[in-house]
């Protein structure tokens with residue numbers, strides 16, 4: 001992909017020895033430093049001191065910023081065996097249009113190191129933060145070694161970013177004994193605190209999936225988040241690109257979101273609220289909606305560490321596929337841009353082209369597991385769905401049992417994936433983990449009557465209305481998943497607990513409560 005690839009990547013270090021695995025104490029120390037650094041910078045108007053000293057000279061022409069320019073932290077995403085996308089945005093005044101930046105490109109130096117102290121630099125280079133991208137930076141780092149943790153940071157002028165940690169995927173086809181992912185969705189900043197992300201940042205994760213509603217585009221009214229100050233320019237419902245950009249800025253000043261991004265790479269797809277509530281991109285083609293979609297997609301691309309080209313107007317292909325050695329194939333799906341409608345017998349939730357791509361690629365990699373990660377599930381929990389029927393039949397015909405990861409509902413609903421829902425006697429094709437929200441709908445546990453309603457379906461094995469995240473460890477013989485709940489989100493510092501463990505046997509599809 002053509003994302004600001006730096007042509008001047010130096011040779012790799014000759015040190016081929018494996019870095020020791022992150023142990024509890026060193027990992028915890030790193031995360032505390034990282035969180036403290038980003039928390040300090042999240043306060044507008046205060047010049048923060050970077051946590052680490054510069055190891056190289058300063059770039060010319062930047063001068064001093066009015067405030068710490070890395071106020072939105074750092075992120076990495078869409079790893080490959082030799083590559084990862086690094087992200088930051090230069091924003092000394094993140095809650096102002098233009099972020100307090102001059103209308104010209106500014107040079108940004110980046111470094112990837114084997115160690116947290118940056119004594120062993122693996123790759124480094126220089127790129128530009130450009131005003132047309134709201135001074136966002138995407139670096140497609142190449143030449144990395146597979147299956148390894150790395151540390152990265154940026155420098156702009158004399159200012160250093162917080163340090164992020166990232167991990168490359170194992171070599172293609174390589175035997176992998178264990179790979180741990182998490183999946184989340186629906187982080188409404190105004191509704192509450194991203195406490196689940198704080199715990200997720202401290203968890204042992206190789207790759208995080210965000211399955212949409214990274215922002216909510218609607219108007220922000222009244223008192224929010226314990227009385228946090230939100231400028232009027234950011235409260236209006238998002239329609240223009242500047243409004244979406246400001247909304248991302250507001251969200252990305254959150255220290256817990258920054259900590260989770262800095263802890264490991266993410267792979268992100270959108271749902272509806274990155275543009276507008278419940279839109280169906282395959283049919284919502286009014287000029288105002290298309291302009292809004294173009295603005296939303298643009299700001300999404302600028303603010304996520306995603307390995308896709310920038311959108312062209314209202315068009316952006318985000319569905320994509322990668323594999324973790326011989327263990328898991330991941331298909332990242334878009335359930336919004338191409339869908340035609342809901343509750344229509346002719347419904348296409350993915351659009352013909354994406355659906356064909358998915359089905360044709362079911363065996364793209366020779367892996368033990370196949371995962372489809374999607375914002376909104378392919379059909380209702382207890383209703384027939386033509387799109388889902390076609391896709392599940394394709395998996396079933398090929399003898400592949402998919403694990404579906406989804407979000408959107410603000411409930412965790414873990415179920416067997418049946419060939420012909422709601423026919424309870426139809427074969428189990430795979431499993432589905434719909435994850436609850438990070439904050440949306442506020443404090444759990446939700447309505448018991450609603451919960452009981454889902455549980456009446458015999459294929460539904462578990463329902464949870466707290467906020468939280470799901471962590472899943474894939475191994476050659478089984479998947480071990482855990483629903484982690486936080487007690488509340490309307491106040492900070494909620495406790496977390498393991499609400500339920502799940503197991504999937506590689507030899508027999510179906511959810512087992514463990």
Ligand SMILES: [Fe+2]
Pocket residue numbers: 185186213273408409410437440
């Ligand atoms: Fe949502």
